[in-house]
Amino acid sequence: MSHAAATPDPKLVDSAVKTIQMLAVDAVEKANSGHPGAPLGLAAIAFELWSRELAFDPKDPHWPNRDRFVLSCGHASALLYSLLHLAGFDLPMSELEKFRQWGSKTPGHPEVHLTPGVETTTGPLGQGIANAVGMATSLKMLGARFPGDGGLFDARVFGIASDGDMMEGISGEASSLAAHLGLDNLIFFYDDNGITIDGKTELAFSEDVGKRYEAYGWYVQRIDGHDHAQIRAALDAAARQRPKGQEGRPALIVARTHIGKGAPTKQDTAHAHGEPLGAAELAATKKAIGWEHEPFFVPNEVRALFAEIAERGAARRKRWLAKRDALLARGGAEAKLYQQLFEARLPADLLDQLCAAAPAGEQATRIVSGVVQQRAAALAPALVGGSADLTPSNKTWIKDAPPIARGKFEGRNFHFGIREHAMGAFANGMSLSGAFIPYTATFLVFSDYMRPAIRLAGLSHIQTAFVFTHDSLYLGEDGPTHQPVEHLWALRAIPNVDVARPADALECAAAWAMALERSDGPTVIALTRQNTAVLTRPAGFTNAAMMRGAYTVDEADGAPEAVLIATGSEVGVAVAAKKALGARGKRLRVVSGLCWDRFERQDAAYRDALLPRGVKRCSVELGITGPWRGVVGEGGLTIGHDGFGHSAPWQVIRDKIGMTGDGVAARLRDWLA
Ligand SMILES: Cc1ncc(C[n+]2csc(CCOP(=O)(O)OP(=O)(O)O)c2C)c(N)n1
Numbered sequence: 049m050s051h052a053a054a055t056p057d058p059k060l061v062d063s064a065v066k067t068i069q070m071l072a073v074d075a076v077e078k079a080n081s082g083h084p085g086a087p088l089g090l091a092a093i094a095f096e097l098w099s100r101e102l103a104f105d106p107k108d109p110h111w112p113n114r115d116r117f118v119l120s121c122g123h124a125s126a127l128l129y130s131l132l133h134l135a136g137f138d139l140p141m142s143e144l145e146k147f148r149q150w151g152s153k154t155p156g157h158p159e160v161h162l163t164p165g166v167e168t169t170t171g172p173l174g175q176g177i178a179n180a181v182g183m184a185t186s187l188k189m190l191g192a193r194f195p196g197d198g199g200l201f202d203a204r205v206f207g208i209a210s211d212g213d214m215m216e217g218i219s220g221e222a223s224s225l226a227a228h229l230g231l232d233n234l235i236f237f238y239d240d241n242g243i244t245i246d247g248k249t250e251l252a253f254s255e256d257v258g259k260r261y262e263a264y265g266w267y268v269q270r271i272d273g274h275d276h277a278q279i280r281a282a283l284d285a286a287a288r289q290r291p292k293g294q295e296g297r298p299a300l301i302v303a304r305t306h307i308g309k310g311a312p313t314k315q316d317t318a319h320a321h322g323e324p325l326g327a328a329e330l331a332a333t334k335k336a337i338g339w340e341h342e343p344f345f346v347p348n349e350v351r352a353l354f355a356e357i358a359e360r361g362a363a364r365r366k367r368w369l370a371k372r373d374a375l376l377a378r379g380g381a382e383a384k385l386y387q388q389l390f391e392a393r394l395p396a397d398l399l400d401q402l403c404a405a406a407p408a409g410e411q412a413t414r415i416v417s418g419v420v421q422q423r424a425a426a427l428a429p430a431l432v433g434g435s436a437d438l439t440p441s442n443k444t445w446i447k448d449a450p451p452i453a454r455g456k457f458e459g460r461n462f463h464f465g466i467r468e469h470a471m472g473a474f475a476n477g478m479s480l481s482g483a484f485i486p487y488t489a490t491f492l493v494f495s496d497y498m499r500p501a502i503r504l505a506g507l508s509h510i511q512t513a514f515v516f517t518h519d520s521l522y523l524g525e526d527g528p529t530h531q532p533v534e535h536l537w538a539l540r541a542i543p544n545v546d547v548a549r550p551a552d553a554l555e556c557a558a559a560w561a562m563a564l565e566r567s568d569g570p571t572v573i574a575l576t577r578q579n580t581a582v583l584t585r586p587a588g589f590t591n592a593a594m595m596r597g598a599y600t601v602d603e604a605d606g607a608p609e610a611v612l613i614a615t616g617s618e619v620g621v622a623v624a625a626k627k628a629l630g631a632r633g634k635r636l637r638v639v640s641g642l643c644w645d646r647f648e649r650q651d652a653a654y655r656d657a658l659l660p661r662g663v664k665r666c667s668v669e670l671g672i673t674g675p676w677r678g679v680v681g682e683g684g685l686t687i688g689h690d691g692f693g694h695s696a697p698w699q700v701i702r703d704k705i706g707m708t709g710d711g712v713a714a715r716l717r718d719w720l721a
């Protein structure tokens with residue numbers, strides 16, 4: 049590791065900090081909307097971190113061994129945009145002037161897919177710090193995978209968290225896991241300013257956060273967040289000179305700061321949090337700190353200082369690229385793995401290879417998914433993941449790969465513990481590392497505990513596979529607390545989230561192909577606990593048909609009189625119902641809606657061919673029916689289950705609710721008549 053950067057002249061430091069502060073408050077003022085308080089209070093910390101420690105190159109925001117900066121308190125976005133602008137990322141002043149406006153690269157909260165240099169989308173408090181834990185783990189895993197020539201990866205993850213981040217439960221889950229894994233490459237500042245929106249934190253928050261983090265196993269320091277000497281000393285201790293006994297731990301620097309620092313009447317008040325300073329207060333603030341410039345002003349010497357910092361980062365990246373290129377030139381296992389992780393990630397015939405691995409016979413889709421996943425893992429070394437303490441139920445363990453543990457990052461399997469909230473955000477952070485395709489696993493009903501992370505994966509175009517087993521009432525005796533009913537549609541309702549619910553082994557293969565190939569958003573895979581029927585595909589079927597998201601599994605004799613659309617375990621039921629209808633059933637087409645989101649993206653010709661206009665439709669899915677009404681339309685029929693479930697053996701539930709071939713056939717007979 050190189051030395052910390054030399055400390056610039058105090059006058060220049062002062063000028064740089066004021067520049068960061070004033071760019072942020074000018075942006076908020078011009079937008080007449082936003083959060084000036086945190087940028088004012090955090091500028092000193094941010095400056096020291098970015099100028100002294102953070103390794104970045106604005107010319108290549110995605111350089112794999114860059115240090116990451118995570119602003120978990122995304123409401124302080126103006127601070128990040130000031131930094132990115134000054135540091136030379138592709139974020140011109142015109143973008144700061146368009147803060148929070150339509151079409152700008154400076155939205156209200158940082159968005160990773162939108163703004164160069166933003167490492168993750170933050171705004172829902174607590175998510176960022178959990179993302180950071182996933183990022184730090186990924187970097188450790190990369191370090192373990194490329195140990196040659198002194199090691200290729202040594203990047204760190206730095207971040208800032210606010211009171212809100214620390215109050216949210218997800219940060220506790222993630223921080224507990226970070227300490228358990230011994231992530232000494234994770235360094236966070238806690239912006240301990242004693243203020244949230246409602247007023248002083250003491251209204252609702254009285255624990256000693258530092259002590260809590262010490263109890264997790266973090267290295268905790270306490271400083272004045274405006275004292276540059278203290279900030280530097282704490283950073284150096286966390287990043288370079290760990291005191292004895294503090295090695296192998298993530299680091300938290302609890303920094304006492306003043307929200308709205310320098311604002312004569314708003315400093316240390318909740319008014320500094322979420323409203324512009326206003327013309328009078330802004331003028332008074334500038335006067336108080338001695339800033340006599342027009343809005344959006346950057347002194348030349350500050351520009352020059354940041355140019356120097358960027359130079360340093362560029363040189364660092366160049367040295368790293370030389371090392372990386374040497375590794376690639378050496379060839380061998382490390383070179384091949386590097387390419388598999390960062391470049392040619394998947395074989396062209398992935399789907400067919402996964403289909404070839406799909407086992408025959410009547411089995412639960414969670415079981416066959418577990419078999420297919422082994423082939424997926426063999427074909428895609430980027431695939432890593434685990435379960436929130438339901439590994440034996442989820443069947444998601446990658447065989448022949450060890451678990452990830454403190455000091456042991458060669459493996460591919462995680463024991464996330466019972467921490468669903470953090471698991472989702474952790475996986476998103478891993479995906480953002482650029483090297484891994486992470487998956488998570490738990491019961492479908494507990495997707496509720498992961499929903500914020502799944503939503504952010506959709507919003508941020510993050511490739512994460514969210515595996516959920518026990519995907520219906522048929523998990524049985526555990527009863528309604530564990531039985532998902534609205535969950536499939538609740539997940540489908542999130543934009544840019546694909547929900548795949550395979551009906552059999554072949555569809556499990558397709559679902560994994562979707563999850564691995566879809567790089568611009570997350571894929572949910574919903575799997576059954578119980579056996580599903582063996583399906584016989586019609587003549588002319590090709591594996592690729594499944595990738596359309598919906599396709600015919602059982603064709604009508606001639607033009608169909610009606611189309612049955614079923615998913616997962618209900619596809620076999622629909623086929624059985626068709627059979628039970630005898631001659632009448634011959635005129636029914638059964639469609640598997642493996643991934644409805646994908647189907648809706650198909651061209652109109654395909655959609656109209658599969659679901660011809662004017663032909664009646666019936667949906668069959670063991671969950672809420674409301675959203676299916678929009679699919680089946682007027683005169684359509686929806687068969688499912690509205691309301692909560694029941695604690696009973698699954699076959700009893702099935703028979704009681706009539707979700708059998710005969711039961712569905714009876715309803716179809718009435719409807720068709
Ligand atoms: C999950 C979540 N809940 C609520 C909010 C709305 N919100 C934005 S900032 C904030 C709290 C502000 O206090 P703090 O985190 O201490 O930030 P500071 O005002 O000190 O900058 C809240 C409740 C949010 N962004 N995320």
Ligand SMILES: [Mg+2]
Nearest residue numbers: 211241243244
């Ligand atoms: Mg606060």
